[in-house]
Amino acid sequence: MPKGSLGNAEQFETIKCPLCACNEYGTVYQCYQETGYTLGRIQTSFVVCNDCGFMYQNPRPKVELLTRHYTENEEASGSIYHDVSPDSSHNKKQNARIAFYKKYFGEINKGSLLEIGCSTGGFLLNLDLGGWDLVGLEPSIKATSQARANGLEVICASLEQSDLPGKSYDAICCFSALEHFHDINIALDTMTRLLKPGGGLCVEVPDTMKPTPQIAEFFTFEHMSHFTKDTLALFLKGYGFDDIVFDDTVSDARLRIFTRKDGAVKPLCKAGIAAIDKNIMGVARQKLISEINKYTKGKRDIEKHIKERLASVILRWNRQGKKVAIYGAGAHTRYLLNLFDLSENVNAILDSDPKKHGKHFLRWTIFDESLLGSGQIDAVIISSKAFEDEIYERISKYSITQGVEIVRCYAQ
Ligand SMILES: [Zn+2]
Incomplete structure (x- = not known):
């Protein structure tokens, strides 16, 4: 059970695999994390499912704890300031993202596009899509008011609270957000429900196969789900998204995909689970564990090196x-x-x-x-x-x- 300045085990909960509901897993990574003013120092634990190879935080902080973190802590990821000047790395990534998705937006019916977790609206403002209605959904009051001041239509709510009408969007975008959802299945179920048949889904998540060692933590406590190419595809297949295109030009530790909702949505998770080939997943699972071990060693080496050099x-x-x-x-x-x-x-x-x-x-x-x-x-x-x-x-x-x-x- 987690210990640290936040030593109360009651604030954490143990869960089954969100992808396949299996209850057996192995712990692959544990560390203390600095969460900032609201929660202090906490111990975190990450496991890989024995059956499907999905990596997730377990035990995970309860939803009340994370809500406090996101609403009260200015160091929470949603509040981080980005330099958006033309030469900034943030701006270059944004342009690469837009270039990839514009190809696919041309193939679907022009209509309404929803960005879940739009922050201050950087993506929507730069998208330049004639003939589309662009709408943002953002839980942070500060980010919402800034996006609105920039002229965007933004609903200030979390996806879970939003109560938007079903089948109303021709495209849904969700960048650096899916990994944060406390219940990934509620999030994916809601997105599937909100999309019109034939609508496009655009998702970006960190690539767990490419963890970057540094003195801060790649496997942050804010992320409940840690996807690989395989497990992200399995999740999406479980919600009826069969044809998934990965952007192979992404050079950093992220996965960027486009997929479309076909007419008939299959029952929750069934298609994804049926697609699991135990042998293939066993190999993928071993590869993931070996990457995590490499990361652990790399992180230790970097800390030692920086310590020696700066001393x-x-x-x-x-x-x-x-x-x-x-x-x-x-x-x-x-x-x-x-x-x-x-x-x-x-x-x-x-x-x-x-x-x-x-x-x-x-x-x-x-x-x-x-x-x-x-x-x-x-x-x-x-x-x-x-x-x-x-x-x-x-x-x-x-x-x-x-x-x-x-x-x-x-x-x-
Ligand atoms: Zn599983």
Whole structure:
């Protein structure tokens, strides 16, 4: 049972496999996770089903706990700020996504498109689909009001609360959201019900076969379901989506698919389960477990490497009395501070999210990166894996103009 600052086992629940209802599984990964202010530090556990090979969080946090996390915690993934300037990695990914789906939108009847979990509306705003009605569904009040201010029609509700009429959409999009649903079967059942016959379903989820080792956690406690190509296809087949196209051009750890609802929807999960070939799934299961083991070792090696490399730098900073800032007011920095005692060195936290400026992260004030140009900071640690290069490019000018020493965790 989970222990940690959130040690109450009553706040977690044990479940059967959401894909095949089998009750037998093996635990493949366990770790403590930094969840931010609302829930603190929790222990998480991930299992793989003995029958179908699906990986899921078990025991999982109860729904009340996750609702509190998403509504109260500014570090929750739905609240994360993204740089959307033309050269940003976020914008490039968005463009690749749009290019893939536009081909398929041309093949279905023009009509109504629903994006589940539309956040501030980046995808819908950039879609540029003439003749379509675009609607967003978003549980966060803040994100909804920003999307509406951008001129989008957005329903502020979760999918479970939304009570939308059945067979009303010609296309449904769900990006980086399916893995979060507390009950994946309710989510897929609702999406299937909302689609018109012949309607298109567009889904993106993390690819569990490509876990990226870093000091923050790839297998985040926010994700209940951890899909592979095989298990995502099985789930969708279970809801009557037989013909699934994967985007083979995706280069990072994600799966992007397009599929269509055919006329007759088959009974819940039956088709998917019938499609399981025990031998094939056994091989896939072993491959998944071996990837997770590689990830576990890779994560340990990276932590050791960063610890060794930064230890000598921090020692030197102490000797020289340098004033240090950390770039990144989020989970990655919590993990970084678990590796080192930087309390004597750090003077400020920097972040690109304007909403955070002036607020506090742990005991430090959060500033805009222009603080690096003020002469008050001698050195900065970039605390991010996904955005390390992007941040480095933006702030490297301060090493020339102010002599600020910039340290990266991952690149040498
Ligand atoms: Zn299963």
